[in-house]
Amino acid sequence: MTTSIIGFPRLGEFRELKFTTEKYFRGEIGEAELLETAKDLRSKHWNLVKEAGISEIPSNDFSHYDNVLDTAFLLNVVPKAVQDLALTDLERYFALARGYQGEKGDVRALPMKKWFNTNYHYIVPKFEKETDVRLASHKIFDEFAEAKAQGLLTRPVLIGPFTFLQLADYEEGLDATDFVEGIVATYQEVFARLAELGAETIQLDEPSLVKDLAAEEKALFLDIYNRLLADKKGLSVLVQTYFGDVRDVYADLIALPIDALGLDFVEGKKTLELVSTGFPSDKVLYAGIVNGKNIWRNDYAKSLAILEQIPAENLVLSTSCSLLHVPFTTANEEFEETIVQHFAFAVEKLAELRNLDTIVAGGGQEILETNKALFAAERVGENADLSARIAGLTDADYTRLPAFAEREVLQAERLHLPELPTTTIGSFPQTAEVRATRLAFRKGDLSAQEYDDFLAKHIDEWIKWQEEVGFDVLVHGEFERNDMVEYFGQNLSGYLFSKNGWVQSYGMRGVKPPIIWGDVTRLQPITVKWSSYAQSRTTKPVKGMLTGPVTILNWSFPREDISIKESTLQIALAIKEEVLDLEAAGIKIIQIDEAALREKLPLRRSDWYEDYLDWAIPAFRLVHSTVAPDTQIHTHMCYSEFTDIIPAIDNMDADVISFEASRSNLVILDELKAQNFQTQVGPGVYDIHSPRVPAEGEIDHTIEAILAKVPSRKVWINPDCGLKTRGIKETRKSLVRLVEAARAARQTITD
Template sequence: MATSIVGFPRLGEFRELKFTTEKYFRGEIEEAALVETAKELRRKHWNLVKKAGISEIPSNDFSHYDNVLDTAFLLNVVPKAVQDLDLTDLERYFALARGYQGEKGDVRALPMKKWFNTNYHYIVPKFEKETKVGLASQKIFEEFTEAKAQGLLTRPVLIGPFTFLQLADYEEGTAATDYLDDIVTTYQAVFERLAELGAEKIQLDEPSLVKDLSPEEKTLFLTIYKKLLADKKGLAILLQTYFGDVRDVYADLIALPIDGLGLDFVEGKKTLDLVSTGFPSDKVLYAGIVNGKNIWRNDYANSLAILEKIPADKVYLTTSCSLLHVPFTTANEELEEEILQHFAFAVEKLAELRELDTILAGGATDSLAANKALFARERVGKNTDLANRIASLTNQDYTRLPAFSEREKLQAERLNLPDLPTTTIGSFPQTAEVRDTRLAFRKGNISAQAYDAFVAKQIDDWIHWQEEVDFDVLVHGEFERNDMVEYFGQNLSGYLFSKNGWVQSYGMRGVKPPIIWGDVTRLQPITVKWSSYAQSRTNKPVKGMLTGPVTILNWSFSREDISIKESTLQIALAIKEEVLDLEAAGIKIIQIDEAALREKLPLRRSDWYEDYLDWAIPAFRLVHATVAPDTQIHTHMCYSEFTDIIPAIDNMDADVISFEASRSNLVILDELQAQNFQTQVGPGVYDIHSPRVPAEGEIDQTIQAILAKVPSRKVWINPDCGLKTRGIKETRESLVRLVEAAKSARQKIQQ
């Protein structure tokens, strides 16, 4: 067999691309320096994959921000407002990703959404009536040529036309079919140019095929590919899918004149069953057998058992999806070998592919034996008390009384807040000083007393500023927290932490997911100290800030030896203890963030409830079910599409739900209105993922758009998300405008 990968991480072994890009954003280096760093990273990564013995190496899987945005620029699907800016191509690119505000114009960033069921985010392309699709970027060709100059014949990777059209947004009066012929023509122009440059094969990523497909969507896909494949310009076409199975179109796929088909054997529940019905002898099956989303070692015996059942004549071993979703290498970790041997990051997964290939060829018997021995050992013991506690849970443990309508009245009396209460989502800017001081404390370079004094001073300053600006509900700023999941994991049993396990989340932002190693329990109070301190510094309510159990699970590398349901309930019981301690300490409002609620939602609607929502939503309710009726429970959700799960969100039985909405034009409000949503809501009124400060009157207009669809007594005014990554100046300017806009809206209501 041959080996391949769907894609490789691009931030760099030590996040070199992130740090260089940030220097570029700050104006410390020129564009040429950023371009050179990117080129050097690509060279390093290609040669690393080659050295690992991988047969087919992808190119164009690299991106300065996002591959979907790259594809939009390739196809000239760029809004006119950005095309008209007097900027370089790279500056226009970043303008769409981050927004632009300067002497040459003022442009908002395009919307951002979750990439299927991952914590990666993509920029949503926008088709306008005047969009003229055509070949407009040289990136895919330049990177292929770049690799070829190094002696590497790569397989260029490109988001497929069907998935691109499915993910895109459309100006009113336009539809995907309006651009179909031009899209096909442009993709064929890409084929032709690559063939001229010496390419032999192209990978078209079509993950949208693993979702439920309507008859219209299936027709659109087949129409595109029958036109596209009528002239492949001499290239072999690999159609690559991932994150599930292709049950709706498998028969159609194998009938198409493609040359290879990539299928996910990790998350694809029915992939093996589909392939077992037959696979054409004239096509190569790219079998995604090594998990591209989790960090545990591959169980060779299990993988071999699957591979032996595949009837295809030509099989390439590959990853289930791009390795973008796992850290770079375990070589930079400091965990004990007894622990580390259970993990495989991106580089180690390359070795797993080669070993599996060698085993299938009759070699590497020692590797197979060692792998079997690893999985035969009991890795961790079981906490029987915790297991019994979970087993004894009843419906009463998940039910909060009294009903929301009665609680709402009690909370209004206790809190006495004005219409359109203002607040933020939790964190304030974590400056270099904050990060450096936390690092100095962790390394033992400053005392606990000195560190506590520093954190207290940060809280004091920001509490005073919030009072001065006249926020209604304050936050302490989370200066003691490195990450909203890792901070909690450090105070829970069963967690491990990598040193360099960074994974790309959006743009150049990396997250370092903790690892759930064993059973999870709370070791000690986690947030009570600083929440109580902040509340003691003001007469206004200060929110207690927690991360919810589903998000802690979803933003960790989860165990594979127990179900994610059981693991989530363990975390829920731990966070429940924290909620009750905050309440006992006098915290009147407690925010339990479920930013990643949708992240592990199955991509097929038929699997939503039994496989996820039937236990994820109750896990959240378990956390707050026993608080007093007049304690107000908030939650927050990050970029995603929530409109189709509104009933489930309402069933969380929180009192207030805030969510990121500014980049999506508040479309969720229509569905809230249609579903008679009961919970109070805080749609984000400005985008915190951009350094851009909202223009004068901009937030006012957003609030009026909200009030046109939601009664004022149900609305909170807040930014899209936490402000940890923003600068102090832009944060304060934006928040002053937020409070002023809320006060102006109140006056209009009272009139």
């Protein structure tokens, strides 16, 4: 038996790629230095995987921003507006990822969406009528050659043609079938060039196969692969799936002339059942048995029990998905041994694969017994009182009264806001000074009073600026918060925090998900101090800013010893206490962000409600169900696809919901109108994930498009998301244009 992984983290052990790329963005270094850093990281990672004893090593899983965007450049699926700019290839690449605004032109970034059921985001490619699909990049070949020059025969990885077409957008009048011929021809050219370079196998990632497949989607997949596999150019083809099972197409997959198939035995509910029906002896099964998305140690006994039931004659042990979704290594952490022994980050998962391989081969009995002892011991005790509270919840605990329509009237009378009220999502830029001061306080180099004075000064400055610009509902800026989940977790029992547990979220943006270790309760008030202070500095309403229970759960590494539902309800009860304290302190508007609501939504529609929405939506309602009718509850949702769960979102029973919308061209508005959405809405009017400042008139046109589909009395004007990662100058210029556009739109309504 051999071992492999689907992909490896690319930011670097200490986020080297992030920091070097940001220097490039700031103009402090050139392309050559950035590319050299990337090359060094690839070499380090390949050799690390090799030295860990992994038999098959992937290449081209590295990316400067996103693998889907890499594939778009490979296939020349690049909008004409960007191709026409007099930019280098790398500049064009980043222009699509981040937007470009300079002397050579002005282009907006492509849309960004969640990568299946993870917190990673991919750039959405777009096919236009002018799109000429052809081989247009050499990255995959260069990286294979790099590894080969170091004596490593890697397996090149590429987003599969079916998944690429499924994830892409299309200009009106076009669909995937218009590009099948060009896609197949280009992939075959990739095959041929890799074979010339000495490659033996190519990995085609097809995670879209784990979703519900309509008849026409299944037909598209088979059409592509029957054409593609007619001439493999001498390569062995591995079709790799992850994040679920392939029940809709398993029989077709094993009948295709592919050489290997990768299946997920962690998240794939029916994967074992499917392979139990038989697996071809002439194909290799890559068994995803080590969890690539969570940080807990693998239970070897459970994994071995699964492996014993797999009938495949040729088996490779692998991860359930790319290790992109977990931190680099526990070696850089400071947990006690009694704690860290329960964790496996990316490097440790390599060892788990090797250990399982050793045990299956008939050795490693001591390793197995040590692992069994780890799982036999009680890790944490149960909070009996908390369990009783959850068991005692009734329907009344999830129901807010009176109904929304009556609350809407009462809130309007209390708040006296104009039509098209303006606000931001919560955070303002966290400058180097803010981060350095917070670090100094955490290290004890700054007293509590000195730190409080610093925060008060920043809050005062931004409250005054918001008043001068003319915002209607203000925010305090969240300068005291390092992260919207970690900040709350630090004030909750049951949480642990890594020192270097960074995971890529999008582009060079890393997040450090906290770890839910035990039962969760609130230890003390979390946000009341600074929300109350900000409100005392103005007569305008200041939003209290909280992170919702579903997002806290989804942006943490969850426990595996209790259900996700139970963990979420524990968090919901804790955040409920915070909501009531804010209300008691006189905060009239409370925003409870559920940025990651969709993140854990099952990929198959048949599992949506029973496995997720039937408890996730009530968990949000539990948080705000007992506030007064005239307290206005907001929530916010980040980059994702929400159009198919609009009724569930309306059922959250918030008073105002703000959505990411600018990068997705406001497509959600059509569905809001069709579903007779009752909640007030704030579709984002400009993209904050790009440094680009909206052009003159741009936000005006966006507001005009919103008002064409949503009644003005239901509309709020706000950016897409929080402004933590942006610079002060670009933020202020963009927000001034936002307020000016809202004023102009109000005048139009009045006229």
